[in-house]
Amino acid sequence: MRRWGQAQIRVLESVIGGTGYGFDIMDTTGLPSGSVYPALSKLEKSGLVRSRWENASVARREKRPPRRYYEITPSGREALFSALADARDLARSLAKAVKEAG
Amino acid sequence: MAGPLAKLSRRIVALAAFLVPAADRERLKQEWEAELAHRFRQERTTLAAWSLLRRSLGAIPHALFILKEQWSREMISQDLRYAVRSLVNRPLFVTAAALTLAIGIGANAALFSVIDAVVLRPLPYPEPERLVSVFESQDDKGGRRDSPAPGNVLDWNRYSKTLEGVAAWWVQSTTLLGDGFDDTEEVPSALVTVHFFAALAVEPLLGRTFTPSEITGQAKVSVLSYELWQRRFGADPDIVGKDVRFKNASWQIIGVMPQSFRTPGTLRGEVQLFKPWDLESAYGERPNQARDWRFLRAAARIAPGFTLTEARAEMDTIAASIAEDHPKTNHGWGVELVPLKDALIGNTKLALTILLGAVGLVLLLACANVTSLLLVRASGRSREMAVRTALGASRMRLVRQLFLESFLLAGVGGALGLALARIGVEVLPRFAPAGIPRIEETVLDTRVIVFAVLASAAAGILAGLAPAFQGSATMLSETLKSAGGTVSTDRRRHRLRSLIVGAEIAAAVILLAGSGLFLRSFARVLAVDPGFDPDNLLVVRMRLDGEAYGGGGAHPYYTRFLEEIRALPGVVAAGGATGLPMDALDTDFDRPFWRAGEPRPEGGGAGVQIRMPTMGYFDAMRIPLLEGREVDIRDDRSRPRVLIVNETMARRTWPGESAVGKRLHIDYQDYEAIYDVVGVVGDTRSYGPKSAPKPSVYIPHGQNAYLPLNIVVRTTGDPLLVAPLIRQTALAIDPAQPVHSILTMEELMGGYTGQDRFAAFLMTLFAAMALLLATIGIYGVVAHSVSQRQRELGLRLALGARSTDITRLVLGSGFRIAAIGALVGLAGAVMASRYLETVLFGISPTDPLTLITAAAILMGTVLLACYLPARKAARLDPTLTLRYE
Structure with a gap:
């Protein structure tokens, strides 16, 4: 099982609802720019997200530069769910341990 | 506010983009730059602009991430393989570059090993920084260090x-008797006081050292050196408790010192036997002699919790109170504490540091030449670099690639250099004079290897720096379109190489000037008239055994021995004296003196050097007799005491008068005895060529016989041929009294001139290396520029330039570089001169003739080196060069 960075989970979470571009992801996650981009690159390299450059005409129409959009892949979705499940398990066992400790 | 911040953020993104491979560069830029610009336009508040700027910093980790991916993907090993392949394909280039570096690194490592042994490594005693040498010094002698007197040592303690x-000790000589005839030998031995082994704090290898009661009781016990134990006693593990046989007694061996042990101020293994010595019983009953017979060697350990400054202050107070109690002997005398290492190394440290600086310059020159080679190579590879850039290699990648190559070269050079250093470590100490302490400990050990590795790494970086950044800077389209390198980068490279070569020439001038100064200084040292004729002179050192020859036996023995020597074939003359001029073995002492009818000066005043010559000594040495008479057969104990004085003594004591017939008091034998001056002889250089003759008196040996004597034998041919005959003569007179040692006067004088010779030799060697490297450097630059300018030169020839014009043009280009370099070098030599001041003799470190000669030699060599490419250029065939594309 690969080890998950906080940043990667939150970046994945932020793109699960649809697509996003770098600065957008920074805005929604509140992560510093220094962790968002490496996280995106890492996720893309392991096939959990994929990216595409948007159509230049769309950007022109909206008077802004073309953006590189990232979206989650099926395996990314799966990985995110299992990671979240792991986190839930961990949280549950922690809670139990806390309760038992009194 | 947003404007400058936006600009700054663009800069940051550009920097990030520079880091990644060209293939990824555009995408990275696009992802960051456009969006940032867009947002900067939208944001109105400064605060928002600042936070955008902070966000733009994220481009750097992004770029580093991409780079990391790239590096781990392509692996360093791939680059390494590529670097090895690209070097293996050019064996000539690799050989030239690696050999150049090997010479530089090898010379540095070899000299470092010497400096490490002599200067850097701590002395072989525990906590050596707490050890000090203890001297007495007289204020009005300008702080000249004198040996301490026994009575003062006792008071200090x-x-x-x-x-x-x-601790005090005295090195003398002991005759060891064997069972047979052959194994009787003279060994240097030391009488040591109770604090000796305690202060040096070295544990014996076997047994123990002396106990205080053994010292005060003058017990017949001795400690052996490791060498004596090995050599004479076959490393017998049960040696402790056995006996060593001297002339009239057998002493018990109680211990053996380890191999690393050395008596301070002597070579390792020089003192072979230690005997206990109690200053109190030896000098307690002779209070006057005890305080002003200054002849001991002394050292001490500073007690824990005290500093050197505190110890010095305390000893000053103690010396002052001793001087108050004993003004006759101690007025004006102080104590000087010198850290033991400084006392042992002295001036050698500065000379060696200067040499290390010189050899460091040689390595820099070697690096510069390799840089130059790499730059030439880079201009031949600009297409390769352009292609690699076009295929997506980042600038970093190319820089890394080129650095790997220079590191590989430095690695090969370093390995070869260590092999050279291995030879150097064997050879250097053999060339070194006897005067350099600890030099026999020079080894090629881990420290030297670490030094060589560091030097190689530094050389790799230094040599590779310019080529790596120059070579990786490519102008893509231009390079790919043109056939060779581009004009502008080539010109830049040429300028860089010229600059480097100019610096090389400057360094070479500095080294040549240094070598010239050392050589001329050495010549001045040799040119000093020693006051006698040193050619065809043999020196025979004798030390008669005190038990057998004390109490009047020495003079008859030497009279007979000298007579038999004079009768030997090939011997012209022979005589002896207790001390010889130019002898680094300092056996002399000074005593207070005053003219008859005057009072004795307080504290002794300036002393006069005393030596005891036998009959025939001045004749054998060819020291001229200026007035009066020589030592005579009649000068024995039954007659009034007579003196022969040297010229300086005569001039200073009786200025404008004849010394012969005058009378003089010397506080020496029978306190304040009076002497008649019967002769005046020429001055000799007692303390080597660098110190002026000092006032000396000669007391005939017959009136004051000494057990040790230095016999000088003047021969018709090679003096060493007579040596075996002299050894046999001695054994024929007394089988138990061998000769101590025999050497030529030339060897003896080497003790004083050796350091100058060594420094001059090494400096010249380094200067020659520098000259060679600088010459190769400038030849390379000029030759390469000629080959690059073939078309231009061909065109000039076609348009009517004569071949002499072309020669002049090419020579001029080399000359300009050399002239500027030489000027800078001269300025550097003048600036460095103050470090040379104290190591040079009889010549100013800014001596104009030497400096100009150094520059002239260099310019001449440079012009010769440039002449080859110039001639080639002048013989170009214009039709061929113009047709060639």
Whole structure:
């Protein structure tokens, strides 16, 4: 099982609802720019997200530069769910341990 | 506010983009730059602009991430393989570059090993920084260090709290008797006081050292050196408790010192036997002699909790109170504490540091030449670099690639250099003079290897720096379109190489000037008239055994021995004296003196050097007799005491008068005895060529016989041919009294001139290396520029330039570089001159003739080196060069 960075989970979470571009992801996650981009690159390299450059005409129409959009892949979705499940398990066992400790 | 911040953020993104491979560069830029610009336009508040700027910093980790991916993907090993392949394909280039570096690194490592042994490594005693040498010094002698007197040493030990105990010792000679005839030998031995082994704090290898009661009781016990134990006693593990046989007694061996042990100020293994010595019983009953017979060697350990400054302050107080109690012997005398290492190394440290600086310059020159080679190579590879850039290699990648190559070269050079250093470590100490302490400990060990590795790494970086950044800077389209390198980068490279070569020439001038100064200084040292004729002179050192020859036996023995020597074939003359001029073995002493009818000066005043010559000594040495008479057969104990004085003594004591017939008091034999001056002889250089002759008196050996004597034998041919005959003569007179040692006067004088010779030799060697490297450097630059300018030169020839014009043009280009370099070098030599001041003799470190000669030699060599490419250029065939594309 690969080890998950906080940043990667939150970046994945932020793109699960649809697509996003770098600065957008920074805005929604509140992560510093220094962790968002490496996280995106890492996720893309392991096939959990994929990216595409948007159509230049769309950007022109909206008077802004073309953006590189990232979206989650099926395996990314799966990985995110299992990671979240792991986190839930961990949280549950922690809670139990806390309760038992009194 | 947003404007400058936006600009700054663009810069940051550009920097990030520079880091990644060209293939990824555009995408990275696009992802960051456009969006940032867009947002900067939208944001109105400064605060928002600042936070955008902070966000733009994220481009750097992004770029680093991409780079990391790239590096781990392509692996360093791939680059390494590529670097190895690209070097293996050019064996000539690799050989030239690696050999150049090998010479530089090898010379540095070899000299470092010497410096490490002599200067850097701590002395072989525990906590050596707490050890000090103890001297006495007289204020009005300009602080010349003198040996301490026994009575003063006893007082220091009585009163000092800052010193753990002042150890004193005296090196003499002992005859060891064997069972047979052959194994009787003279060995250097030391009488040591109770604090000796305690202060040096070295544990014996076997047994123990002397106990205080053995010292005060003058017990017949001895400690052996490791060498004597090995050599004479076959490393017998049960040696402790056995006996060593001297002339009239057998002494018990109680211990053996380890191999690393050395008596301070002597070579390792020089002192072979230690005997206990109690200053109190030896000098307690002779209070006058005890305080002003200054002849001991002394050292002490500073007690824990005290500093050197505190110890010095305390000893000053103690010396002052001793001087108050004993003004006759101690007025004006102080104590000087010198850290033991400084006392042992002295001036050698500065000379070696200068040499290390010189050899460091040689390595820099070697690096510069390799840089130059790499730059030439880079201009031949600009297409390769352009292609790699076009295929997506980042600038970093190319820089890394080129650095790997220079590191590989430095690695090969370093390995070869260590092999050279291995030879150097064997050879250097053999060339070194006897005067350099600890030099026999020079080894090629881990420290030297670490030094060589560091030097190689530094050389790799230094040599590779310019080529790596120059070589990786490519102008893509231009390079790919043109056939060779581009004009502008080539010109830049040429300028860089010229600059480097100019610096090389400057360094070479500095080294040549240094070598010239050392050589001329050495010549001045050799040119000093020693006051006698050193050619065809043999020196025979004798030390008669005190038990057998004390009490009047020495003079008859030497008279007979000298007579038999004079009768030997090939011997012209022979005589002896207790001390010889130019002898680094300092056996002399000074005593107070005053003219008859005057009072004795307080504290002794300036002393006069005393030596005891036999009959025939001045004749054998060819020291001229200026007035009066020589030592005579009649000069024995039954007659009034007579003196022969040297010229300086005569001039200073009786200015404008004849010394012969005058009378002089010397506080020496029978306190304040009076002497008649019967002769005046020429001055000799007692303390080597660098110190002026000092006032000396000669007391005939017959009136004051000494057990040790230095016999000088003047021969018709090679003096060493007579040596075996002299050894046989000695054994024929007394089988138990061998000759101590025999050497030529030339060897003896080497003790004083050796350091100058060594420094001059090494400096010249380094200067020659520098000259060679600089010449190769400038040849390379000029030759390469000629080959690059073939078309231009061909065009000039076609348009009517004569071949002499072309020669002049090419020579001029080399000359300009050399002239500027030489000027800078001269300025550097002048600036460095103050470090040379104290190591040079009889010549100013800014001596104009030497400096100009150095520059002239260099310019001449440079012009010769440039002449080859110039001639080639002048013989170009214009039709061929113009047709060639």
